[in-house]
Amino acid sequence: KQEVTQIPAALSVPEGENLVLNCSFTDSAIYNLQWFRQDPGKGLTSLLLIQSSQREQTSGRLNASLDKSSGRSTLYIAASQPGDSATYLCAVRAGNTPLVFGKGTRLSVIA
């Protein structure tokens, strides 16, 4: 059974710092991996999608990498801002099965 782990569960950084959020999964036979952002009291917003054949995807200050063989993905946020404060969730998909989610990393960027 696929399990997804996100470490740390919470992270607090000063504004302007570059940071890395980690996601690991137990079964490397994935179809794709998706990173989401969730603001308090809101729904999930898709940030980046990486197909199993890809190594990374970039969107603005965000860069997500995927190492399928080691069961790891990282989300890199450059020059963090207070507006980046949110919970970040990682989820993996195998074929036509539902996404399996990690429990998220709660990020606070302090001005």
Next chain:
Amino acid sequence: DAGITQSPRYKITETGRQVTLMCHQTWSHSYMFWYRQDLGHGLRLIYYSAAADITDKGEVPDGYVVSRSKTENFPLTLESATRSQTSVYFCATRGRYEQYFGPGTRLTVT
């Protein structure tokens, strides 16, 4: 605008009542999902549907019923609400690659 809508956004009901949460999408995506989100448990899959008239159980299906007579709608019914079903409920759709979430319904069972 295209996307996913959920209604109601907030609902308070009493124990034992039947409640239906609605989910509507405008993309015609085949897959639709219902999740609940609770502190300490993260997101948990309740039911999902691969197409109209095809549904399957997720991790926590007990006490819930779904139907999908049309591609665009995926209602979730709590047949006899219990306090343990107080939660935030999210509907989602999946296109060929990416999954998208609705804004959520906050349900309180008193």
